Amino acid sequence: MSVHSEPGDRRPPISTPAQTAKQERILDAAVQVFAEKGFYNARVSDVAREAGVADGTIYLYFRSKDDLLIQLFESRMSAIIERLRVRLADAPSAAMKLRLFIELQLALVVEEPTLAEVLTVELRQSGKFMREYKAAKFGEYLDLIEEIIIAGQRDGEFVSGVDPRLVKRALFGALDEVSLYWLQGRAGGREPYALPAAAEQIWNVCARGILRTAGAPAVLEPSKEEP
Template identity: 60%
Template sequence: MRIHSGGPAIATPRNETRDKRRRILDAAVGVFAARGFYNARVSDIAREAGVADGTIYLYFKNKDDLLISLFEDRMEGIIAAFREKLTATDSARVRLRVFVETHLRMVADHPSLAEVLTVELRQSSKFMREYKAPKFQEYLGLLEEIVELGRQSGEFREDLDPRITKRVLFGALDEVSLYWVSTRRKPYSLERAAEEILSICASGVFSQQE
C-alpha cells in the first residue's frame, strides 16, 4: 500500500533522484517476492528498475540496506493510511475491526509486497538482529492505542495489558498473512480470517458488561 501524489512533476535533479530511488524500491518488491531475498541479486533489481548496477549503491549500501529501506518506505504509507481510517470513529471495537480488515485487505490486494514484508524480511539477519524497526513499533503502537482506548471506554476488558495484547493481536494477523502468502492454493479467504480473529476478540478482549 503506497500513497502516490498526483500531478506532473517538474524535472529537477532532486525529483530525478527521488524518481530513481522510487523505481529501485518498486523493482525490489517484485524481485524479492519472485526470487526470494537470498537469491535476488542487485543486478536483477537494477535491470528491473532500468538503472545501472552501480546506481543502486548511490542510494543503498547493500542488499540488506535496500530491504530495510523498502520496509521503512512502505510502512510509512501504510501507517498514514491506517491512521486516516482509524480516526473516522471513536469506538475502540470499530477501530479494531478496521485495523484487522485493513491489514488483511492490504495482504490480499498487494500479495508481492505482503510476501516481502512477512516472509523475506525474516531472511535478512541484519534486519532480525540489528535493526530497531521504528516504523514497525509505530505500527504496533496503533494497536496499543486501540487497546488502551477500549480499556478506558469500557469496551475492552480493563485487566488487559496493552503492551502484550497488541503483540497477541499482531501475532494472529501475521501468522494468518504468512500462511496465506506462502501457500499457492489459498486455504481460506482473508475476509473469513478477519471474522475469525474478531470473533476470538469478542471472547477474549471485549468487555462482556454491555
Template identity: 40%
Template sequence: MKKNKPKYHQIIDAAVIAIAENGYHQAQVSKIARQAGVADGTIYLYFKNKEDILISLFQEKVGMFAVKMRESIQIKAKAAEQLRMLVENHFTMLTEDPHLAVVTQLELRQSNKELRLKINEVLKEYFLLIDQILQDGIDNGEFRSNLNIRLARQMIFGTLDEMITTWVMNDQKYDLTASAPDVVEMLLNGFSAEKRR
C-alpha cells in the first residue's frame, strides 16, 4: 500500500512546507518534489495531482490526530477532562508544526468548493469525537441535559479554529498551548460569574 511507503510520507511532509512557504497556488508539484528530494515523476506514483496531495496531507495529519485523540481520551472518565485534553492536544499539534498550522488555517481556506467539501469529510471524524465528548458529559450529568450538541460542537471547534488562525496571523509569537486551560474554562462555564449546570 502506497501510504506505508516512506516516500509517501516524505512527499506529504515536503508538501506541508512547500505549501506553507509558497502558498497552495504557487506550490507547484516541482517545488514539492524538490522539497521532498525526489524527481517530479515520483510524485505521480503516489498522488494524482496537487489537489490529491493537499487532501492526502489533511487526511494524514488531521485524520490521524482524530484517531489518536479518540484513543487517548478514552482513559479520561470525565467529559471535562476529555475536552481539556482535546483542546491542549489540538493546540500542541499545530504549535509543534507551524507549517501545518499555516496550511490548515490559511491555505485550505483559499481552495475551491469541491476541495473544501473533501476536507470537510475528513473533519467529520473530528466532529464526531467532539460530539461523543459532549454526549458523555450529558450522560454522566456533567453537562446539562438539554445541551444542543451541534451548537456546542460548533462553538468548540470555532473557538479553536479562530485562536489558531489569530496565532498564525500574529507570526506565532506567543505560546498558544498556554491558553488552553482558559479556553476550556470559558467553554465549560461560559462568561457568567456563577457556574451554570
C-alpha cells in the first residue's frame, strides 16, 4: 500500500455542489464499516456496499482507501471542533470551559458511539501513515484544551506549574481511554460506569485531585449550581 499520496495523483478531490451528498454517503458508510471491522480488515467494497454505490465510485471521490480515512477524520473532526467551539464560548470561566469540554466530549461518545469508535480506536490503527495527516485537525482539537488551560493559568484560575501541552495530551488520553472502554463494554455487554457520571468524576480529579486534604473541598459542586 502506498502510504504517501503521490504529488502526481490524477484524480483530484471533487466538490460538485449536489453530488457531494454521495461523498457524504460514502463517509457515513465508512464510519459504520470501519467501526465494525476496523480499517485494515474493512474492504473498500464493504464501504461501497454499505454506501449503496459501486466500488469504482469510491475512487471518484477519494484517492485511495487511506485518503478515505483521512478525509473521514478531517470531516468529522471539523464538525466536532466547530460544535465544541460554539458551546465553549458560552462558559464563563476557564474552569467551566474545561468542565464543559469533558462533559461534551463524553456526551458525544454516547450520542454517536459509532463515530466515536472510529475516531478513538481505528484512527490509531493506521499507525505510521496517519500521523502526518492527523496532525492538522487533531492538533486543532487538542488546542481547544490547551487554550482553556492557558487562559485559566493567565487568569489565575489554574495553577501555573503544569505545562498546557502536557495537560492537553493527558486529558485527551484519559477521555479517549475512558470512552474506548465504555464503547467496548457496550459491545461486550459490560456497563462499568455511566459516561455523564464519569465526566463529573474526571472533572473532579482534574480540578482537585484525589488526595484528601483538610481545608479544601474534595469535590466541586455540579455545574448547574456553579455561581
